[in-house]
Amino acid sequence: MSTADRIERERLAKRTRILDAARELFVERGIAAVTLREIAQRIEYSTTAIYVQFKDKQDLVDQMVREDFAAFANALHAAAANVADPIERLGRLGDAYVEYALTLPRHYQLLFMTPLDAASDAPEVHEPTGIDGYRVLLETVRECIAAGRFRAELRDADGIAQAIWATVHGVVSLLIVMGDTDAFHWRTPAVIADLALGSLVRGLLADPTAPQRPKRTARPAPRRR
Amino acid sequence: MSTADRIERERLAKRTRILDAARELFVERGIAAVTLREIAQRIEYSTTAIYVQFKDKQDLVDQMVREDFAAFANALHAAAANVADPIERLGRLGDAYVEYALTLPRHYQLLFMTPLDAASDAPEVHEPTGIDGYRVLLETVRECIAAGRFRAELRDADGIAQAIWATVHGVVSLLIVMGDTDAFHWRTPAVIADLALGSLVRGLLADPTAPQRPKRTARPAPRRR
DNA sequence: GTCTGTTGTGTAACATTGTTACGTAAGGGA
DNA sequence: TCCCTTACGTAACAATGTTACACAACAGAC
Numbered sequence: 001m002s003t004a005d006r007i008e009r010e011r012l013a014k015r016t017r018i019l020d021a022a023r024e025l026f027v028e029r030g031i032a033a034v035t036l037r038e039i040a041q042r043i044e045y046s047t048t049a050i051y052v053q054f055k056d057k058q059d060l061v062d063q064m065v066r067e068d069f070a071a072f073a074n075a076l077h078a079a080a081a082n083v084a085d086p087i088e089r090l091g092r093l094g095d096a097y098v099e100y101a102l103t104l105p106r107h108y109q110l111l112f113m114t115p116l117d118a119a120s121d122a123p124e125v126h127e128p129t130g131i132d133g134y135r136v137l138l139e140t141v142r143e144c145i146a147a148g149r150f151r152a153e154l155r156d157a158d159g160i161a162q163a164i165w166a167t168v169h170g171v172v173s174l175l176i177v178m179g180d181t182d183a184f185h186w187r188t189p190a191v192i193a194d195l196a197l198g199s200l201v202r203g204l205l206a207d208p209t210a211p212q213r214p215k216r217t218a219r220p221a222p223r224r225r
Numbered sequence: 226m227s228t229a230d231r232i233e234r235e236r237l238a239k240r241t242r243i244l245d246a247a248r249e250l251f252v253e254r255g256i257a258a259v260t261l262r263e264i265a266q267r268i269e270y271s272t273t274a275i276y277v278q279f280k281d282k283q284d285l286v287d288q289m290v291r292e293d294f295a296a297f298a299n300a301l302h303a304a305a306a307n308v309a310d311p312i313e314r315l316g317r318l319g320d321a322y323v324e325y326a327l328t329l330p331r332h333y334q335l336l337f338m339t340p341l342d343a344a345s346d347a348p349e350v351h352e353p354t355g356i357d358g359y360r361v362l363l364e365t366v367r368e369c370i371a372a373g374r375f376r377a378e379l380r381d382a383d384g385i386a387q388a389i390w391a392t393v394h395g396v397v398s399l400l401i402v403m404g405d406t407d408a409f410h411w412r413t414p415a416v417i418a419d420l421a422l423g424s425l426v427r428g429l430l431a432d433p434t435a436p437q438r439p440k441r442t443a444r445p446a447p448r449r450r
Numbered sequence: 451g452t453c454t455g456t457t458g459t460g461t462a463a464c465a466t467t468g469t470t471a472c473g474t475a476a477g478g479g480a
Numbered sequence: 481t482c483c484c485t486t487a488c489g490t491a492a493c494a495a496t497g498t499t500a501c502a503c504a505a506c507a508g509a510c
Contacts, residue, residue, distance in 0.1 A: 003477095003478065007478095007486090011487095032257070035466080035467060035468085036467075036468065036469090037466090037467075037468095045488080045489090046488065046489045046490080047467095047468090047469090047489090048469085048470085048488070048489065048490085049487075049488055049489075051469075051470085052486085052487060052488075056468075056469075057467095057468065057469090109340075112399075112402060112403075113338055113398070113402060114402065115334075115401070115402050128406045128408040128409075129406075130403065130406075131406075131408050131409065134409060154420075156412065156416075156420075158409075158410050158412060159412040159416055159417060159420050160420060162399075162409070162411065162412055162417050162420075163396075163417050163420035163421035163424065164421075165395075165399065166392070166395035166396040166399045166400075166417060166421050167391070167392050167395050167421055167425070168395070169395045169398065169399050170390075170391035170392050170393070170394045170395020170396070170398065170399075171388075171391040171395070173338070173394065173395065173398055174337075174387075174390065174391045174394050174395075175391075176340070177337060177338060177339065177340050178337075178355065181353045181354075181355075181356075182353075183353040183356050184353075184356065184359060184383075184387070185383050186387065187381065187383060187384040187387055191381075191384055192384060192387050192388050192391060195381075195384050195385060195387075195388035196388035196389075196391050196392055196425065198428070199388065199425050199426075199428030199429050200392070200421065200424050200425045200428055201424075201428065202427075202428035203423070203424030203425055203426065203427035203428030203429075203433070204424050204428075208428070208433065232457090232506095232507090236458095260495080260496060260497085261496075261497065261498090262495090262496075262497095270459080270460090271459065271460045271461080272460090272496095272497090272498090273459075273460065273461085273498085273499085274458075274459060274460080276498075276499085277457085277458060277459080281497075281498075282496095282497065282498090
């Protein structure tokens with residue numbers, strides 16, 4: 001059925017157009033501030049046409065978020081690839097994480113700083129969002145443990161991975177929310193991330209006398225609002 | 226003018242009633258899900274009566290948040306009081322932080338996980354929100370540095386304080402958003418916090434062979450939604 | 451004691467936004 | 481050629497934040 005294929009192709013193309021327009025507006029002005037009418041107008045459809053592809057606004061947001069979680073996980077995979085030393089890999093993962101999050105702060109906020117609320121419809125059916133990226137981290141931590149790089153009493157890979165995740169998440173999320181308040185005299189994201197993750201890893205190491213990681217390039221502060 | 230006093234007192238009492246009702250509803254069901262009509266009904270006023278005391282909904286939220294930031298800062302002050310050893314004080318601060326945040330996750334979300342948006346009206350006029358608690362932490366870090374407890378190359382008190390803040394914030398905020406997703410096999414908040422903050426501090430110390438902190442009582446997982 | 455102006459309150463209405471009902475047009479399959 | 485599914489748009493609805501306006505209460509001036 002070539003015709004059915006074409007129809008499906010057009011259907012998917014429209015879905016992509018909607019998601020792209022929505023993504024752009026969401027990232028720019030925040031999810032709550034964007035109306036369906038606005039999205040529809042941008043792609044030259046009526047508002048209700050969106051409802052053919054998406055059950056409601058929340059469904060649109062969910063599907064977009066799910067796609068972008070995958071992209072985020074891919075970025076982490078890429079950062080970890082071809083790095084033999086697991087400790088070094090931890091650093092690379094952290095760098096990539098901060099990089100992604102602060103390049104698209106709005107997006108990060110959507111992905112990791114917003115409880116999924118009404119997504120309780122059927123999100124547990126699919127792969128839980130964010131689990132991909134977590135697995136990369138967890139595997140690296142397991143390697144560190146297996147290689148005897150961490151102190152002997154540190155055997156809980158999940159706990160350690162969660163602590164590391166929490167640390168980098170804390171840096172970026174705190175900066176996204178509070179980064180505009182000058183009174184805190186914020187250091188650059190790279191400095192804070194190096195201090196937090198660097199010291200954390202150092203505290204985990206069995207042999208802290210090993211050399212530290214080199215400096216990275218600076219990252220700009222997250223943009224406003 | 227006793228009458229003017231009474232009027233002012235009544236005015237303040239009404240304001241408090243509004244804020245209390247709003248707080249209760251916000252904490253229970255989230256800020257966006259609560260309507261002004263609902264708040265008004267709970268305190269037996271008309272909806273528009275709220276507008277006499279507050280410019281709009283955002284203003285109401287702002288004022289509530291400002292008050293509660295102060296309460297949070299007080300909790301931190303109390304936790305830090307009468308603890309001579311600055312390193313131990315860091316731990317106490319972290320404990321109090323996690324305790325407060327996970328006891329009132331909704332509230333924490335409101336305070337530290339939501340960009341202030343329209344609060345850009347006149348929030349910078351007043352003391353920036355959250356700065357009180359930060360000062361307690363910063364002062365403690367300064368003491369640690371002055372006492373030579375940290376490694377010699379660590380001299381940037383602001384940077385270190387921000388890294389520590391980011392770490393505990395990361396633990397609680399990650400759990401608030403993701404804590405319900407079982408696939409991550411979350412450890413208890415106390416375990417993650419100890420791993421993250423404990424290892425971070427250990428990584429900062431000039432002498433990591435010093436004794437670790439004792440275990441604390443367990444904290445329940447943050448409640449849903 | 452009366453008047454006046456300010457302040458608080460409620461009713462009604464408005465604008466916006468997510469959402470649904472319904473009529474219509476298109477187009478593929480029999 | 482006919483039917484039926486699908487997509488689309490117009491109009492309308494419900495909920496919510498917000499404003500306009502009229503009225504009542506009441507403190508202060510005279």
